[in-house]
Amino acid sequence: MSSDDSLSPGIFPAGPDALLVRFALTPCPAAMDAAQVLAARLDRDPPAGVTEIAPALVSVLLRFDRARTSRSALADTVLDQARAIAAQPPAPPAAVRRWTIPAAFGGENGPHLDDIANKLSITPKAAIARICGDDLRVLSIGFAPGQPYIGLLPEEWDLPRLTDMTPSVPAGAVVVAVRQIVMFGGASATGWRQIARSAFRTFLPDRSPPMPLRPGDAIRYVAAPESEIDMLARNSDGLGGAKLEVLA
Amino acid sequence: MTQLRIERADGLLTIQDCGRPGHLAQGLSRGGAMDRCALFEATALLGLPAPAPAIEMAAAGGSFSVTQPMRVALTGAPMLATLDDAPLRWHATHVIMPGQRLRIGGAQSGIYGYLTPAGGITSPEWLGSRATHLTIGIGSLLQSGQSVPCGPDDAADAAPRVIDPLPRFNGGTVRIAKGAQTDLFGADTLERFLGTDFIRAARGNRQGVQLDAQDRFSTEHAAGLASDVIGPGDVQMTGDGIPYVLMAECQTIGGYPRIGCVIPADLPIIAQAAPGTTLRFQMLSTTQSDDIYRSDASLIADAAARCRNLIRDPSTIPDLLSYQLIGGVTAGTELEESQCA
Numbered sequence A: 001m002s003s004d005d006s007l008s009p010g011i012f013p014a015g016p017d018a019l020l021v022r023f024a025l026t027p028c029p030a031a032m033d034a035a036q037v038l039a040a041r042l043d044r045d046p047p048a049g050v051t052e053i054a055p056a057l058v059s060v061l062l063r064f065d066r067a068r069t070s071r072s073a074l075a076d077t078v079l080d081q082a083r084a085i086a087a088q089p090p091a092p093p094a095a096v097r098r099w100t101i102p103a104a105f106g107g108e109n110g111p112h113l114d115d116i117a118n119k120l121s122i123t124p125k126a127a128i129a130r131i132c133g134d135d136l137r138v139l140s141i142g143f144a145p146g147q148p149y150i151g152l153l154p155e156e157w158d159l160p161r162l163t164d165m166t167p168s169v170p171a172g173a174v175v176v177a178v179r180q181i182v183m184f185g186g187a188s189a190t191g192w193r194q195i196a197r198s199a200f201r202t203f204l205p206d207r208s209p210p211m212p213l214r215p216g217d218a219i220r221y222v223a224a225p226e227s228e229i230d231m232l233a234r235n236s237d238g239l240g241g242a243k244l245e246v247l248a
Numbered sequence B: 001m002t003q004l005r006i007e008r009a010d011g012l013l014t015i016q017d018c019g020r021p022g023h024l025a026q027g028l029s030r031g032g033a034m035d036r037c038a039l040f041e042a043t044a045l046l047g048l049p050a051p052a053p054a055i056e057m058a059a060a061g062g063s064f065s066v067t068q069p070m071r072v073a074l075t076g077a078p079m080l081a082t083l084d085d086a087p088l089r090w091h092a093t094h095v096i097m098p099g100q101r102l103r104i105g106g107a108q109s110g111i112y113g114y115l116t117p118a119g120g121i122t123s124p125e126w127l128g129s130r131a132t133h134l135t136i137g138i139g140s141l142l143q144s145g146q147s148v149p150c151g152p153d154d155a156a157d158a159a160p161r162v163i164d165p166l167p168r169f170n171g172g173t174v175r176i177a178k179g180a181q182t183d184l185f186g187a188d189t190l191e192r193f194l195g196t197d198f199i200r201a202a203r204g205n206r207q208g209v210q211l212d213a214q215d216r217f218s219t220e221h222a223a224g225l226a227s228d229v230i231g232p233g234d235v236q237m238t239g240d241g242i243p244y245v246l247m248a249e250c251q252t253i254g255g256y257p258r259i260g261c262v263i264p265a266d267l268p269i270i271a272q273a274a275p276g277t278t279l280r281f282q283m284l285s286t287t288q289s290d291d292i293y294r295s296d297a298s299l300i301a302d303a304a305a306r307c308r309n310l311i312r313d314p315s316t317i318p319d320l321l322s323y324q325l326i327g328g329v330t331a332g333t334e335l336e337e338s339q340c341a
Helices: A029-044 A071-087 A113-120 A124-132 A226-232 B036-046 B187-194 B264-271 B286-292 B296-305
Strands: A010-013 A018-022 A050-055 A059-064 A097-105 A136-141 A148-151 A166-169 A173-177 A180-183 A188-190 A193-198 A218-223 A243-246 B002-009 B012-016 B054-058 B060-066 B070-076 B079-083 B086-088 B092-096 B102-107 B112-117 B147-150 B161-163 B172-177 B198-204 B208-212 B234-237 B243-246 B258-262 B278-284 B307-309
Touching: A010 A071, A018 A071, A029 A050, A029 A059, A029 A071, A029 A136, A059 A071, A097 A124, A097 A226, A113 A124, A113 A193, A124 A193, A124 A218, A136 A218, A173 A188, A193 A218, A193 A226, B002 B070, B002 B112, B036 B054, B036 B070, B036 B092, B036 B112, B036 B161, B036 B264, B036 B296, B054 B070, B060 B079, B060 B092, B060 B112, B102 B112, B172 B264, B172 B286, B187 B278, B258 B264, B278 B286, B296 B307
Parallel strands: A097 A218, B172 B278
Antiparallel strands: A010 A018, A018 A059, A050 A059, A097 A193, A097 A243, A136 A148, A148 A180, A166 A188, A173 A180, A173 A193, B002 B060, B002 B147, B012 B054, B054 B060, B054 B112, B060 B102, B070 B092, B070 B112, B079 B086, B079 B102, B092 B161, B161 B307, B172 B258, B198 B208, B198 B278, B208 B243, B234 B243, B234 B258
């Protein structure tokens, strides 16, 4: 995060029983960090009357019970918090949970891996090491139930979306663009680049819970051979061999 | 077990209730009935303590039978209904007896009609709701020959009721509230938007409804905008500057700029606007829209005040003596706690 990123958090209406705290209009890293921090703080210690907290990339939506608080009272409380975060950006909050998710990288499971490695002037092996070497975080969940936007990758991974859509990537596809990873819940068309495939299903209606990932979760990918992913895909839990650790 | 059998499905039939609020952070939108007002009017008509699941019928109904006597409420878009060929009044309750055939034809105005069994629908719940959510594969369209499990109607002999529905089936002016991105549109664009007669386009479903106009409404901020939380009622401007109103099964995160959000009270007008219907927008300040807002319980109480017993000429009722002529008397407190969870 560069220090000259200036954030000007604002509170906006979002329907009769919700407000939105927004740190920036564009997905700049400082605003994304700030939104993460605010969402984590609110989750840990929700202001009175808040009934739902939903983080997006640079904003956090708060739904409230109008019988227990008012728009203006909640706005005052949250704006103070948001301004404090914007003024002195703290480090991203420690993760409460960590998922370790096996994925097969490259080849048919990651047709764009070599291309990305070329762009980054590193070997495919080094590219895999970069992805797997650190905890990433679930920034937001959307587009489909349970489907995560994961980030942020190092700056050199700020890859634009492809102009030509890939007509279909399989469920579990791990795709990258704009310093983020999306792990698809179902087969999907995409303009992002596929680097790997996991057997983790982000949404299974009959599983408990149906949508296991939460915003703020740490994600650690671990490289696995394709045969192992295929075997893990046969597990009925749809977790694809993912391990969940509770950290705090 | 009491069952409502779909002898024939003509329209797109799904089970709907108030949906599944509270899962935005996990990417699940609320879903539920397109016209929530129709659920509330059925709740009031049937004297239920809280909104019950209904069969939502898009464009047309079908043919239905029952295994036990049950009252049903017919609300939402008025459709031609008959019971064993005798015409049935819409916006009313009726008793259906085993062996009788309830036929519901096409919508005369509006799109979504609702058939609500008084004993409730007892299909399995998922995350606290029985609503079919087509886009994510929760439930599916009801098919001809399928039976829907229902709870028993303990007051099947209650007097038939009618309601004066809130007008919402022929378009008109729709109020929108300012949202987080309203100010990204220039004053000139906003003024043009509010001065335009829109036509409900052919493209529309439970996810959203497209509106047509000659004019286009874009913002220079659209390109680099970060994706944000979206929800039902949001008026999204696609890349071409064409408005698209998000509805019950919309996604939860979206990148298109939104010029405002249709207030919940007026969202049924959008839902019920058939293709070709004219719609205009009126912008409210946040204070105005906050002041107008009514809780579900208060909307149901309001609907109850618009209900009355169906008065019929006794000489035209062939089986007069089979009716319980005094009924529906309660303490009158059952609506106070009722609301969609």
